[in-house]
Amino acid sequence: MLRGFAVLLLFQLLGEILTRALGLPVPGPVVGMALLLVALELRPLSDELRATSSGLLAHLSFLFVPAGVGVMLHAPRLASEWPAVVVSLVASTAATLVVTGWIAGRLPRGAGAGEEAQP
């Protein structure tokens, strides 16, 4: 648990350092995610990291709560602009779902069937 957490923090720290040192347009944790993905290609995943990651990701939506409460700071702006925001969110989410699903849906026949074949 603690070792897995140390790995995640270390990769986040590396990501933050790289982002700042190189002036990358990507958030530090995303760079950390990419670095960890590369590392996992080079070395097998440890049980500790697997356990810590799945534990954190199982409660991903809980982690959104403090930021969600931050809506209160923006209540005046949302109150004055809510029609634009609602129309934009509905139109954009629907368009994204259909475009992504339509292109990905033209997968070769039986795609995903390989899932069972892998151990």
Place this chain on the structure above:
Amino acid sequence: MTTRLTDVWVYLAQTPLLWLTLTVLAYVAADALHRRLGRRAAANPVLVSVAILLAILVASGTSYDTYFEGAQFVHFLLGPATVALAVPLHRELGRVRARALRLGAALLAGSAVAIVSAVGVARLAGASRAVLMSLAPKSTTAPVAMGIAEKIGGLPSLTAALVILTGILGAVIGPGLLRLARVRDAAAAGFAMGVASHGIGTARAFQLGERAGAFSALGMGLNALVTSLLVPVLVKLFG
């Protein structure tokens, strides 16, 4: 007795422990309610727990800064959680390679549509620049979206609210809309849910099946990368 209670409140209201505890309790209660209502999308636990906490903060006259003293410990974990997305991504890599081109095309198109349509429609509807920049990364997972918004002049906490609204919206309309659009393949439907509506969409996709859930997690993770690369470029082009 009343003064003693007041003293206790004055102490509690200033310590991070109270707000951290209430944040966890609100979510546990909201999650229990969600289960009792048969996981109805409208009773989303994030939405319900945020509403409970807002009511408590307003009723007690507590500022967001005081609340965040306690809640920051939860908020901080968004960073390591983003890094942790590498683990499910890694697990899917082998399965995805065979159909990488198709998924890559869907990802790029979906990510671009998400950004351009959100900003374009809101601009036509007369939204302010701060709102436009907060809307741009709305389809990606919260920690990533907040980081992107911060870099382009959006408001991170407003972005988090828009991300959550997008997630709930995708979870509610996604499965029905994809059926209407004749996307019958579970992998493709899941992938679309993840690209359009991140973690909350992924939670919904897992209810459709394991394969939809796995591809949704993949779509969410990849879209985090693609959106953080695309948004600054698109903002420079059209901003």
